[in-house]
Amino acid sequence: MSDKPRIATVSLCGCFGCHMSLLDIDERILDLVGLVTFDRTPLTDIKRLGDCDLGLIEGGVANAENVEVLREFRRRCKVLVAFGACAVNGGVPAMRNQFRLADCLRESYCDGIGVHNPGIPNDPEIPLLLNQVHPVHEVVEIDHFLPGCPPSADAIWTFLNELLEGKPIRLPYDQLHYD
Amino acid sequence: MSKTFRLDGREIPFEAGQTIMDAVLAAGGYIPHLCHNPEFAPHGSCRVCLVAIGGRQVSACTAPASEGLEVESDSEAIQATRRAILQMLFVEGNHVCPACEKSGACQLQAVAYYTGMLAPHFTHFFPHRSVDASHPDFIIDFNRCILCELCVRASRDQDGKRVFAISGRGLDSHLAIDSPSGRLGDSSFAAGDKAAHVCPTGAILPKHRGYETPIGARLYDREPISVVGDVRAHEEEVA
Numbered sequence: 001m002s003d004k005p006r007i008a009t010v011s012l013c014g015c016f017g018c019h020m021s022l023l024d025i026d027e028r029i030l031d032l033v034g035l036v037t038f039d040r041t042p043l044t045d046i047k048r049l050g051d052c053d054l055g056l057i058e059g060g061v062a063n064a065e066n067v068e069v070l071r072e073f074r075r076r077c078k079v080l081v082a083f084g085a086c087a088v089n090g091g092v093p094a095m096r097n098q099f100r101l102a103d104c105l106r107e108s109y110c111d112g113i114g115v116h117n118p119g120i121p122n123d124p125e126i127p128l129l130l131n132q133v134h135p136v137h138e139v140v141e142i143d144h145f146l147p148g149c150p151p152s153a154d155a156i157w158t159f160l161n162e163l164l165e166g167k168p169i170r171l172p173y174d175q176l177h178y179d
Numbered sequence: 180m181s182k183t184f185r186l187d188g189r190e191i192p193f194e195a196g197q198t199i200m201d202a203v204l205a206a207g208g209y210i211p212h213l214c215h216n217p218e219f220a221p222h223g224s225c226r227v228c229l230v231a232i233g234g235r236q237v238s239a240c241t242a243p244a245s246e247g248l249e250v251e252s253d254s255e256a257i258q259a260t261r262r263a264i265l266q267m268l269f270v271e272g273n274h275v276c277p278a279c280e281k282s283g284a285c286q287l288q289a290v291a292y293y294t295g296m297l298a299p300h301f302t303h304f305f306p307h308r309s310v311d312a313s314h315p316d317f318i319i320d321f322n323r324c325i326l327c328e329l330c331v332r333a334s335r336d337q338d339g340k341r342v343f344a345i346s347g348r349g350l351d352s353h354l355a356i357d358s359p360s361g362r363l364g365d366s367s368f369a370a371g372d373k374a375a376h377v378c379p380t381g382a383i384l385p386k387h388r389g390y391e392t393p394i395g396a397r398l399y400d401r402e403p404i405s406v407v408g409d410v411r412a413h414e415e416e417v418a
Binding site for chain 2 (some may be wrong): 049082085088089090091092094095097098132134135137138142144145146147149169173174175178179
């Protein structure tokens with residue numbers, strides 16, 4: 001067993017842009033692999049979450065499965081990070097909070113332009129949507145926040161290094177962005 | 180000989196009648212602010228310019244400068260209070276920076292960067308607010324209004340029109356438009372009005388120019404607000 005810190009990552013109601021930005025650290029990912037062990041993440045395709053030191057949560061909380069996965073991450077991870085704009089404040093998906101859920105579903109699946117075979121999907125395997133999209137800190141306790149849509153690769157690199165070294169997180173001005 | 184006070188230990192000269200904010204801006208310093216604009220009477224409502232004098236917190240835009248004051252602005256305690264104020268402003272409206280045309284040239288965002296705000300911390304209100312696109316040249320997105328009253332003051336004091344007012348009380352306070360329909364397009368508002376060019380956020384925006392300057396190359400993408408100052412001074416460049 002390695003005693004390197006274990007990291008898990010997940011995308012809830014996000015676009016995987018934050019994970020793409022993580023991959024944008026380019027060859028530094030080899031350094032990262034030297035520093036940490038990856039647990040459940042879309043990069044490893046491990047399906048079940050183990051006990052981890054660090055969890056990165058991309059995306060807000062939009063459906064029942066997001067709530068379950070987020071709570072599981074909170075149980076398993078010592079330190080949990082809201083990773084990117086949607087996790088931090090709901091982001092673009094939370095713009096649906098302006099509308100009633102029923103109206104969103106009707107527009108998407110019944111009345112919208114180009115809809116064929118109209119009907120709201122109701123397969124029991126499809127997670128039920130919440131009435132509103134929430135930032136992750138409204139559902140579980142969050143230890144750190146890294147804003148950005150997405151956070152730049154450099155911001156992610158600064159953040160991970162300072163966190164792993166136990167230093168306070170200080171992003172240089174050009175790495176702190178909400179957009 | 181002019182009189183002086185000290186801002187975080189730095190000597191700041193001032194003249195009689197100047198506020199702490201006036202004197203600091205004139206000396207090339209910076210105290211963060213949203214509702215303040217030197218062209219209008221101080222308002223003291225947004226509270227992000229608060230500073231400590233002898234352990235007491237006051238808004239720098241309304242506190243008169245006086246000889247020998249020790250003013251604390253850039254301390255962690257003051258910045259923490261400012262962050263909390265900004266966090267409340269963020270959760271009270273709908274500020275979706277990735278989807279906002281003003282992002283990168285927005286004073287609310289830039290002041291939040293200045294204080295090191297990483298997240299809104301509080302529970303979001305997600306209020307239901309509208310967008311008024313009835314005017315041919317300008318759009319009003321009420322989701323982004325922080326009730327600074329700069330447009331109210333500009334329209335009343337410089338344009339002589341009184342197009343805007345704050346209506347309601349407490350959480351119901353909102354920007355109201357003086358026209359029979361309540362819509363901007365039916366008011367006397369015009370693109371050349373002062374009120375069209377003072378909004379610190381993306382609430383009052385010119386149409387058809389949204390992304391002339393790409394995201395990432397805008398005023399506060401390049402330099403912090405403490406260096407380049409308010410967005411209106413750079414309007415031609417960034418609008």
